[in-house]
Amino acid sequence: MDERRALAWALRAMVALAALVGLTFGWRYASGPAEPDGPPSVRVLKLLPGTFMWADAPADARYLPAGLAAADAERLKLLLLRGEDGVLRAFYLPRSGGQVGLPGGASPASPGLPCRDVAPDFGRADIACRQAAPGFEFALRHRWALDGSSLTPGTPALAAVHGREVDGDWVFEPAVPGR
Known part of the structure; x- marks a missing residue:
């Protein structure tokens, strides 16, 4: 037993x-x-010189431009581009109805101008609307250099995304220090 x-x-x-x-x-x-430790990031390891990609804006208000709340992140899209020189840059562009548009003002919080195809052209060294939405043909006039500075008089520069490249990731930095 x-x-x-x-x-x-x-x-x-x-x-x-x-x-x-x-x-x-x-x-x-x-x-x-x-929960991931540290700030949000976007994987850019495979982004070769002369290429670009789109990414969603971080949902944390600390990493958005001043004046925007976490709920505003879905109104923005990030353009990440690596120039021929290998430097990675990132810009906020407005998004409406699922499509990326052109900035309608100096702040990324302002509504954008509709455009069917916003993209950089590395041969022309510019960022522009390549195919305007119907009724918004004037959007084709706005152009920016690959560094985000305006090439069109009266057009504000693109809003840069605060961050840096670390080990193949674009790591966001707070837009407003101490926020």
Whole structure:
């Protein structure tokens, strides 16, 4: 009988240990993914010289331009471009109805001008609306240099995204220090 009791006790101990392990992993799974440490980032490792990509704005208001709240992040899109010189730059552009537009003012918070295709042209060394939305053909006049400075009189410079490249990631920095 003693051997039978020892086996029953060992079986109960293994079941209790399995239940404890199951509860621990179940609790971690149910709580969702861990919060990333540090500021938000965008992976740019494969962004070669003379190419660009679009990314979503960070949902944390600390990394958005002054005057914008976290809810405003969905109204912005990031243009990340690597010039022929290898320097990575990032700019905020307005987004409306899922499409990227041209800045309508000096602040990225201002509504944008509709455009069907905003893109940099590395041969012309500019950023511009390549195909205007119907009724907004004047959007084709606005042009910026690849560094974000205006090439068109009366057009404000593009709003730069505060950040830097670190180990293949564009790492955001707070737009307003101490915010």
